[in-house]
Amino acid sequence: MKEARVIMDTGAHAAALAVKSARVDVVPGYPITPQSSIMEAVAAMVENGELDARFIPVEGEHSTLAAAVAAAAAGARVFTATSSNGLLYMHEVLHMAAGGRLPVVMCNVNRGIFAPWTLWADQQDSFAQRDTGWIQYHCSSNQEVFNTILQAFRVAEQINIPVMVNFDGFTISHCLMPLTLPPQEDIDRFLPPHKPEWRLDPAHPSSFSNVTNAAEYAPFRQMLSSDIMASIPLVKQAAQEYKDITGMWDGDTIDAYRLEDAEVVAFAVNSMAAELRLSIDILREQGIKAGLLRLRLYLPFPADDIVSALPQNAQVMVLDRNYNFGHPGGILAAELKSVLFGRRSDITVKNRVMGIGGVDLTRRYMAAEIRAMMDE
Amino acid sequence: MTTSIKQLPDNEQVLSGNGSCGGCPSPMALRIVGKALGPNAIMLLTPSCAVASMGMTPRLAYNWPCINVCFATAGSSASGIAQAVEILKEKGRLQGELPTVFNWVGDGGTYDIGFQALSAAAERNDNIIHFCYNNEAYSNTGVQRSGATPRGSFTTTTPGGKRQPKKNMALLMLEHDIPYVATATVAYPGDLYDKVVKAKSIPGMKYIEILAPCYLGWQFDMPDTVQMSRMAVRSGAWLLWEAENGKISFNNPSSFIVSGIKDADPVDEYVMKQGRFNRLLKGPDAAQRIAEIQGDIDRQIAFMRERAKITI
Ligand SMILES: Cc1ncc(C[n+]2csc(CCOP(=O)(O)OP(=O)(O)O)c2C)c(N)n1
Ligand code: SF4
Ligand SMILES: [Mg+2]
Numbered sequence: 284m285k286e287a288r289v290i291m292d293t294g295a296h297a298a299a300l301a302v303k304s305a306r307v308d309v310v311p312g313y314p315i316t317p318q319s320s321i322m323e324a325v326a327a328m329v330e331n332g333e334l335d336a337r338f339i340p341v342e343g344e345h346s347t348l349a350a351a352v353a354a355a356a357a358g359a360r361v362f363t364a365t366s367s368n369g370l371l372y373m374h375e376v377l378h379m380a381a382g383g384r385l386p387v388v389m390c391n392v393n394r395g396i397f398a399p400w401t402l403w404a405d406q407q408d409s410f411a412q413r414d415t416g417w418i419q420y421h422c423s424s425n426q427e428v429f430n431t432i433l434q435a436f437r438v439a440e441q442i443n444i445p446v447m448v449n450f451d452g453f454t455i456s457h458c459l460m461p462l463t464l465p466p467q468e469d470i471d472r473f474l475p476p477h478k479p480e481w482r483l484d485p486a487h488p489s490s491f492s493n494v495t496n497a498a499e500y501a502p503f504r505q506m507l508s509s510d511i512m513a514s515i516p517l518v519k520q521a522a523q524e525y526k527d528i529t530g531m532w533d534g535d536t537i538d539a540y541r542l543e544d545a546e547v548v549a550f551a552v553n554s555m556a557a558e559l560r561l562s563i564d565i566l567r568e569q570g571i572k573a574g575l576l577r578l579r580l581y582l583p584f585p586a587d588d589i590v591s592a593l594p595q596n597a598q599v600m601v602l603d604r605n606y607n608f609g610h611p612g613g614i615l616a617a618e619l620k621s622v623l624f625g626r627r628s629d630i631t632v633k634n635r636v637m638g639i640g641g642v643d644l645t646r647r648y649m650a651a652e653i654r655a656m657m658d659e
Numbered sequence: 660m661t662t663s664i665k666q667l668p669d670n671e672q673v674l675s676g677n678g679s680c681g682g683c684p685s686p687m688a689l690r691i692v693g694k695a696l697g698p699n700a701i702m703l704l705t706p707s708c709a710v711a712s713m714g715m716t717p718r719l720a721y722n723w724p725c726i727n728v729c730f731a732t733a734g735s736s737a738s739g740i741a742q743a744v745e746i747l748k749e750k751g752r753l754q755g756e757l758p759t760v761f762n763w764v765g766d767g768g769t770y771d772i773g774f775q776a777l778s779a780a781a782e783r784n785d786n787i788i789h790f791c792y793n794n795e796a797y798s799n800t801g802v803q804r805s806g807a808t809p810r811g812s813f814t815t816t817t818p819g820g821k822r823q824p825k826k827n828m829a830l831l832m833l834e835h836d837i838p839y840v841a842t843a844t845v846a847y848p849g850d851l852y853d854k855v856v857k858a859k860s861i862p863g864m865k866y867i868e869i870l871a872p873c874y875l876g877w878q879f880d881m882p883d884t885v886q887m888s889r890m891a892v893r894s895g896a897w898l899l900w901e902a903e904n905g906k907i908s909f910n911n912p913s914s915f916i917v918s919g920i921k922d923a924d925p926v927d928e929y930v931m932k933q934g935r936f937n938r939l940l941k942g943p944d945a946a947q948r949i950a951e952i953q954g955d956i957d958r959q960i961a962f963m964r965e966r967a968k969i970t971i
Contacts, residue, residue, distance in 0.1 A: 350732075
């Protein structure tokens with residue numbers, strides 16, 4: 284049996300290695316900082332024959348996703364990646380991908396959105412795509428990016444819903460961390476070749492995304508809504524089987540740290556949630572029973588898992604790296620409150636927006652913020 | 660020799676029963692295209708009359724696998740499919756001959772919102788055929804102007820008549836240095852058929868634009884589609900040409916007009932038969948307006964005559 288290999292790698296390059304391991308067929312791409320490194324790496328792999336795929340250098344992100352969904356409709360396994368304004372530019376096609384039930388996997392390297400310009404991370408870009416019908420993971424380490432892309436293909440192809448794998452620009456995309464690469468045989472076992480249920484096939488002329496009457500449209504939408512919810516067990520199954528095969532675990536829908544006896548629970552996504560583990564340790568040293576609930580799956584929002592994971596009478600400190608414009612605070616807080624309502628009246632939810640556009644979030648700063656929130 | 664209508668093959672890719680208006684040029688042209696392409700093809704459509712009339716889910720009037728894509732994305736979507744079928748075939752996951760990947764798109768989806776993606780597909784020389792059925796307006800949404808609407812034409816967004824000439828889209832595509840570009844129209848089915856057969860045999864990006872007179876937008880009598888198409892060619896308002904590897908040649912009868920062997924019909928009769936022009940020709944400036952339309956046509960003929968001489 285072949286051994287896993289450990290290397291030092293950036294999150295962006297880890298993503299490209301996952302694309303290679305997934306034996307993707309088609310990759311349309313368009314550059315945007317901090318995503319560009321993924322596309323550059325994939326283009327190089329295709330050029331030098333490491334990856335037997337087609338790289339399509341399109342002229343913009345609207346076209347990126349259009350080429351991606353069309354290639355998926357033709358039966359290919361398809362990957363692409365973007366960031367920030369690129370993701371916003373795709374918005375129309377995001378809807379088409381989900382409505383058309385085309386299992387594309389896309390990385391979004393989280394970056395604040397224009398205006399004014401910023402290059403640094405927050406989650407306004409991915410959260411703004413909430414209602415497009417995509418499954419959304421948010422990752423907190425380079426290893427998790429690699430692992431999640433493979434899990435995302437499994438889930439996407441099982442249920443014919445596109446999956447977005449999000450992680451922070453620079454903090455994850457450009458920083459080196461140890462990366463374990465499982466043997467290719469193990470990955471092939473976890474992710475078998477893509478066998479689409481249907482594709483554009485001249486032997487079976489049929490229409491994709493054709494015009495409908497309300498009588499047909501409504502059931503299509505209803506099916507999408509219920510299938511997205513039905514992906515939760517598939518997400519868990521993918522995480523579990525990935526662990527069984529590779530030994531690696533990043534959580535499934537959620538990822539808990541020192542949560543069981545916690546009285547104060549931090550609730551967050553992405554790289555700040557990795558740093559928050561250290562904040563939790565600091566708070567514990569100060570005698571505060573603190574814990575962390577990292578949301579790994581933002582969509583579908585894993586309500587049951589959150590509701591059952593939160594300890595009795597906990598104060599939940601939601602740390603949002605985004606704004607919920609028109610409401611005070613951030614988007615995660617609003618989402619969390621909506622799932623707790625009527626189910627967990629023992630829980631108190633407090634919320635701060637921080638780290639917008641890459642403002643540095645250190646363990647000490649976040650520990651101090653959580654302490655301050657306790658007194659509010 | 661141009662294929663005659665009697666020599667066209669019997670296969671029908673446009674099935675009987677679709678939602679277009681009587682006399683609609685889109686299924687008329689598509690029927691000829693289908694005879695040339697045969698069944699082994701994948702069709703892409705952008706929002707247009709061709710989509711509105713293709714048959715509502717689960718019915719389908721076009722006998723190919725069809726996908727409706729976002730309005731701006733004919734170029735990129737077709738590239739995605741063309742690249743996908745090629746790699747799947749290379750990897751042994753697709754058997755048989757590669758299907759022809761083709762777009763069936765209006766002038767709106769070609770000249771305007773789809774221009775960027777189409778230009779990029781052409782520059783990449785992806786292996787697709789882009790058909791533009793050009794009815795010189797956005798017919799599906801109620802006849803608004805497009806970049807293909809000629810000067811002087813009424814549309815619902817040019818209520819006083821369009822003040823700018825149309826752009827020469829086929830020539831713009833040719834300037835992308837793609838292997839094949841052609842223009843056609845429904846009154847000359849053999850010419851269209853031959854061009855599609857040729858396009859099908861050439862790898863890379865092919866662009867075929869079909870003038871498609873639409874009774875609703877142009878305001879003529881429904882049974883006169885083919886006659887309007889012929890008048891457009893005879894007046895020189897539409898030139899039939901093709902370019903293989905950048906070398907332009909004109910097809911009959913446009914070749915006679917361009918070479919000066921035969922004069923084009925004056926545009927008056929063509930214009931007066933169409934409500935989109937003649938409703939604006941009631942005032943004292945009618946003669947000047949017609950002269951402007953004639954001027955645009957004469958300039959295009961002269962320009963294309965000179966452009967065809969460049970063969971480097
Ligand atoms: C992004 C987007 N913008 C606008 C529309 C509305 N729309 C649908 S069809 C159409 C016009 C199509 O014109 P053309 O491509 O010339 O085809 P025709 O209707 O003339 O056959 C428009 C504007 C749309 N579907 N999508
Ligand atoms: S409006 Fe014109 S293009 Fe549209 S279906 Fe009718 S005839 Fe055809
Ligand atoms: Mg049109």
